[in-house]
Amino acid sequence: MSGARALEILALPGIPLVQPGDDLAALIEAALARANLALRAGDVVVVAQKIVSKAEDRAVALDTVTPSPRAQQLATEIGKDPRVVELILSESTRVVRQRPALLIMEHRLGFVMANAGVDQSNIAGKDGAEVALLLPRDPDGSAAALRARLSSRAGVDVAVIINDSFGRAWRRGIIGIAIGAAGLPALIDLRGNPDLFGRPLQVSIAGFADEIAAAASLVMGQGDEGQPVALVRGLSWSVPATNVAEMIRPAAEDLFR
Amino acid sequence: MSGARALEILALPGIPLVQPGDDLAALIEAALARANLALRAGDVVVVAQKIVSKAEDRAVALDTVTPSPRAQQLATEIGKDPRVVELILSESTRVVRQRPALLIMEHRLGFVMANAGVDQSNIAGKDGAEVALLLPRDPDGSAAALRARLSSRAGVDVAVIINDSFGRAWRRGIIGIAIGAAGLPALIDLRGNPDLFGRPLQVSIAGFADEIAAAASLVMGQGDEGQPVALVRGLSWSVPATNVAEMIRPAAEDLFR
Numbered sequence: 001m002s003g004a005r006a007l008e009i010l011a012l013p014g015i016p017l018v019q020p021g022d023d024l025a026a027l028i029e030a031a032l033a034r035a036n037l038a039l040r041a042g043d044v045v046v047v048a049q050k051i052v053s054k055a056e057d058r059a060v061a062l063d064t065v066t067p068s069p070r071a072q073q074l075a076t077e078i079g080k081d082p083r084v085v086e087l088i089l090s091e092s093t094r095v096v097r098q099r100p101a102l103l104i105m106e107h108r109l110g111f112v113m114a115n116a117g118v119d120q121s122n123i124a125g126k127d128g129a130e131v132a133l134l135l136p137r138d139p140d141g142s143a144a145a146l147r148a149r150l151s152s153r154a155g156v157d158v159a160v161i162i163n164d165s166f167g168r169a170w171r172r173g174i175i176g177i178a179i180g181a182a183g184l185p186a187l188i189d190l191r192g193n194p195d196l197f198g199r200p201l202q203v204s205i206a207g208f209a210d211e212i213a214a215a216a217s218l219v220m221g222q223g224d225e226g227q228p229v230a231l232v233r234g235l236s237w238s239v240p241a242t243n244v245a246e247m248i249r250p251a252a253e254d255l256f257r
Numbered sequence: 258m259s260g261a262r263a264l265e266i267l268a269l270p271g272i273p274l275v276q277p278g279d280d281l282a283a284l285i286e287a288a289l290a291r292a293n294l295a296l297r298a299g300d301v302v303v304v305a306q307k308i309v310s311k312a313e314d315r316a317v318a319l320d321t322v323t324p325s326p327r328a329q330q331l332a333t334e335i336g337k338d339p340r341v342v343e344l345i346l347s348e349s350t351r352v353v354r355q356r357p358a359l360l361i362m363e364h365r366l367g368f369v370m371a372n373a374g375v376d377q378s379n380i381a382g383k384d385g386a387e388v389a390l391l392l393p394r395d396p397d398g399s400a401a402a403l404r405a406r407l408s409s410r411a412g413v414d415v416a417v418i419i420n421d422s423f424g425r426a427w428r429r430g431i432i433g434i435a436i437g438a439a440g441l442p443a444l445i446d447l448r449g450n451p452d453l454f455g456r457p458l459q460v461s462i463a464g465f466a467d468e469i470a471a472a473a474s475l476v477m478g479q480g481d482e483g484q485p486v487a488l489v490r491g492l493s494w495s496v497p498a499t500n501v502a503e504m505i506r507p508a509a510e511d512l513f514r
Contacts, residue, residue, distance in 0.1 A: 008265055096512070168506075169427075170511065172444055172503065173462050173464025174463060174464060175464040207430025207432040218492060256425055
């Protein structure tokens with residue numbers, strides 16, 4: 001389309017199934033090359049949590065997990081595999097809510113999410129072993145490392161977001177959300193900027209990284225149609241980069257929970 | 258960019274300040290024409306709540322508002338104009354949380370949002386009178402009416418989303434969210450679709466309209482830079498259209514609040 005302020009979002013075709021130890025920067029560069037694309041300054045590369053976790057070998061074979069008494073008790077209450085519950089508890093600081101087969105947890109990184117992000121979909125172990133995939137240990141750090149490699153090899157400064165899909169309070173439907181970011185401001189503080197009539201704007205801190213994560217989700221899809229990397233082109237920002245850690249809302253300032 | 262699954266998002270330049278009674282379809286067509294764009298089948302037109310409310314004359318002059326005793330009491334507690342509090346209460350079914358100068362309300366339409374969407378930014382009354390702007394009476398209906406006019410006049414079937422910015426539980430930062438939709442599925446139920454290894458996906462209802470609303474927010478901006486209409490091109494869907502009313506999550510199934 002023509003005109004200013006156009007944003008383009010493209011799912012990169014042909015990213016293969018990711019294995020532990022894979023070099024995501026190299027896989028992304030190869031996919032870009034196949035699509036005849038070169039990274040440009042200001043591009044945002046959005047990567048699905050799942051392939052970051054796989055590359056970082058965050059898959060755990062369930063037959064290696066010994067459930068604690070607490071995990072066994074909780075697993076009985078909600079009717080879930082006690083080994084999976086053990087992994088969920090090990091990734092979390094507290095149970096926010098429980099229901100049959102589902103735990104809403106506060107993840108150790110502060111995210112409030114189903115099953116602390118421990119996921120058994122789109123993953124299989126060797127010889128059919130049952131496995132579960134955990135979130136990356138440090139998604140902001142993973143984003144920073146990937147950004148450094150992509151930027152260095154392309155010779156331009158790009159940003160990286162790692163996204164996942166979260167349920168939400170008050171609304172049905174899961175949406176893409178940022179769990180890691182590097183090279184862009186996760187939040188943009190608009191407070192005090194003038195409105196159309198010169199009055200200072202109130203309560204306006206934009207969730208920039210989350211809006212990008214949601215936008216990228218539209219082209220990344222899910223399940224067997226999933227394309228785990230998207231390129232977002234056309235954004236600009238004028239404030240320093242920050243990461244997703246600053247997006248966690250402390251309880252004392254949270255009026256929505 | 259090249260390749261399949263590309264999404265383009267463009268803020269339409271030159272939408273004028275909207276007045277009560279303005280024909281939004283005509284304003285949008287004029288902006289499209291100036292940008293040398295014609296609507297195509299499957300385009301999604303995202304319109305900011307603010308201009309829908311203005312066109313529908315949802316601005317209220319504060320000197321016409323008589324606060325109830327309850328509004329006066331609440332206004333004293335939180336330090337806010339009792340006339341604005343009266344409007345907020347009149348738009349709401351309950352107070353979710355209160356804090357100095359801020360009320361988190363359950364809007365009569367089911368949205369949980371700051372001040373029930375009653376907004377004093379980017380609006381001025383005649384001769385400097387103080388005014389506040391309410392949400393459209395029926396945003397899904399407003400979206401349907403605008404969609405009918407745009408589609409009929411363009412001769413192609415387009416979709417419309419009305420978006421606003423909401424704060425959220427657990428996360429800092431406001432993001433674009435759909436308050437009205439027509440011509441597309443607000444939610445897409447992916448449950449039971451196979452994952453990469455043939456296992457049925459769990460808990461996967463995508464918040465499609467909200468992801469589009471967030472994506473459009475990235476180009477629409479805020480304050481004096483605000484561009485209140487965005488065109489989203491390149492999406493596709495295969496399930497029937499539904500509206501935003503179905504996105505309201507009943508308390509009984511909400512584990513995130």
